[in-house]
Amino acid sequence: MAVIGAGDFIGGEIAKKFAAEGFTVFAGRRNGEKLAPLVRDIEAAGGEIHARSLDARKEDEIISFLNDADKHAPLEVCIFNIGANVNFPILETTERVFRKVWEMACFGGFLMGREAARVMVPRNRGSIFFTGATASLRGRAGYAAFSGAKHALRALAQSMAKELGPQGIHVAHLIIDGAIDTEFIREGFPERYALKEREGIVNPERIADTYWMLHQQSRDAWTHELELRPWIESW
Amino acid sequence: MAVIGAGDFIGGEIAKKFAAEGFTVFAGRRNGEKLAPLVRDIEAAGGEIHARSLDARKEDEIISFLNDADKHAPLEVCIFNIGANVNFPILETTERVFRKVWEMACFGGFLMGREAARVMVPRNRGSIFFTGATASLRGRAGYAAFSGAKHALRALAQSMAKELGPQGIHVAHLIIDGAIDTEFIREGFPERYALKEREGIVNPERIADTYWMLHQQSRDAWTHELELRPWIESW
């Protein structure tokens, strides 16, 4: 299995979960050296992981990453987890930001999705999952770039699900809402983080479990979209 | 736990699943005598079930059904599974049909949801789940009555989820799409039913598993809506 955007939190937990279930994990992130703690954790637990530096916006890098993964163990699961949550008033949204957010949060997903499909379609099996957000569903002041990229990723997931479902490929899109238990929240929003004690922020393990559950679904009853949010979240 | 609309298929499987997991099941349907096979199955497997005749459109019947259930075992899960899928051109949709479909598919859900909440809110825990359909999401020629009732049930579920989530109650709405493995499909749509061999129709056990999974979710990551459909379904 491969996870692209194997950050310290969600992506890392997904990697751990699938490794614990016996999958050989290929994990890619911009700076592969940052994957060292994840590699250590997974190997200490007896799992197998291959960590790579990967610029998901580069077609050739995606192709060789996935081909490599498929050589180690036939590619059954491929997860795209790159975010790019930025917030700028429209007049301060530069061309560079608008383009980069789309390239990271959508274009990379397209490259991964297409190349995963290329491997999986001849076998008529496999799971391709994408991480979404509330911004996937509606625009919001200050979020033209981010919600544009997330809407586009959702349209990609839905188009692929409709095309590839009847070919045996399970494509799903997860909308994660609310604060997640990450360093970003812990250090930047301590009041928010204090809600952790009463399960007010999402534990990344729960997200990883959900990806696992989706991969376990029998093909007579596939979920193509679901959302996850903490109980106290208003929406 | 209580399931209202414990039909031969989905509702029955939900009852079996929760009984197998150790829950005392209260099952209600219009004609309680038809629950005999379900009672036999669950008891043969060592489970506990109480079967009742129940008109879900009657406030007093719902109240006494749920109070009774709560006395046998504190009510933790309450599931509304009554459908009313009818199809009439608008000019042939009688006042009686329009009203009855709403009473069965929405009003009964309101009564169950409110009374389940009355029991659960003081304890700040519990799951209230509703079965939806594609008609919950969009209208369609010939479905003014059914999609109206299903849209209303979804609005009820969403309103309750937003109000009761912060009080510890997990409210969710499941959209089941595509043919389900029921007698109705087996006898009425044999060509469709033949798809069963290749998992082209939904196995009710998968639906029951999904209700169970939702009840197991930790409150830091609740799903309030998801859909289930067979891999070959076009949508």
Add this chain to the structure above:
Amino acid sequence: MAVIGAGDFIGGEIAKKFAAEGFTVFAGRRNGEKLAPLVRDIEAAGGEIHARSLDARKEDEIISFLNDADKHAPLEVCIFNIGANVNFPILETTERVFRKVWEMACFGGFLMGREAARVMVPRNRGSIFFTGATASLRGRAGYAAFSGAKHALRALAQSMAKELGPQGIHVAHLIIDGAIDTEFIREGFPERYALKEREGIVNPERIADTYWMLHQQSRDAWTHELELRPWIESW
């Protein structure tokens, strides 16, 4: 043309607009005597209006109201404008309220829509419009009854639009968002009402103009749903 729910504001303005455009208006509201000022205004302007007491939840009353209207002038436009905006926590939502809100805001719309269709379909022309709200689109804490009824009305409008469009009947649903310039806002929410000076609340004439515009649309380019909200409204 007929307007049901010809209140002092939106419905009344719709009546005035169509009367000014030369239509014979049939206006119904629960207490027909309250239509006296509207009758006076329209007649003073040289228009023709027939005011009736009408309980829109009664099939026979709707039938005779519309037949009567059709005798005075072939029924080309029929508008449903009954609201029932109430707000109760779910535990305080009585059976009576839940049912009555649905009967007023949805069931009456069904009766009107179906009977208008009965008159219009043989002629393959006519407009049937429904007034919606933000609650038509999403549930909200405290709005299980109201948003349920509004969701159901929208599903009715959409189902009818899909079925009757190809028969030449234009069915549309208008989502009116934000405060409207009514006595209710003027007296109950004076701070909000003060926004009127800077066009911060909706002028009912603008809504009436929109209904008129929709009726004027050529059938090669029909709108089935649109929303209207003040510029300062957050959403």
Add this chain to the structure above:
Amino acid sequence: MAVIGAGDFIGGEIAKKFAAEGFTVFAGRRNGEKLAPLVRDIEAAGGEIHARSLDARKEDEIISFLNDADKHAPLEVCIFNIGANVNFPILETTERVFRKVWEMACFGGFLMGREAARVMVPRNRGSIFFTGATASLRGRAGYAAFSGAKHALRALAQSMAKELGPQGIHVAHLIIDGAIDTEFIREGFPERYALKEREGIVNPERIADTYWMLHQQSRDAWTHELELRPWIESW
């Protein structure tokens, strides 16, 4: 006023409509020479139009185009009408196609929207409109690139509407569904085109009228999204 994507049909009709209403029109399209017939028509009718070659994906070209337009007549209306409707199975969607469709159908819209806002915000008035499609609302097999770009454009429009509405700028998104009376349909889909006789395909003049109507809306009742489709269209 400025229209970007002033094609032979929709964009051209928009230009004619606003010219006929007295606006000085700035029209841009990739190959400005193709605007000659439009210039001839508008000038023959006594209108004023400035035609330019414009690559909407180039920030500097958009900036100078809009600044130029604003010098001729203060920019009150700015319309983005570039489409890029392509259809490829996911495995045949090249990196180049995926990127180009987004650049044309979304990125150009962002550049135009932002630069129009830069001119309009200090004046607290102006209209910025975007042309959408059914693909703006849902993905579809074969449309990962197109629906991705259209979803992103819609998210841009919605984010801008929410941010700029309270600053007096009217941002709207029009969903045009069904065949439009263009050379593309006339030559490529003659059976479909034959529906023209019974108004089965959209007359671009109706679309232009709708853009005009939106610009005329009073700010107490703005529409941010509407759809247009022919009466016989199934949806």
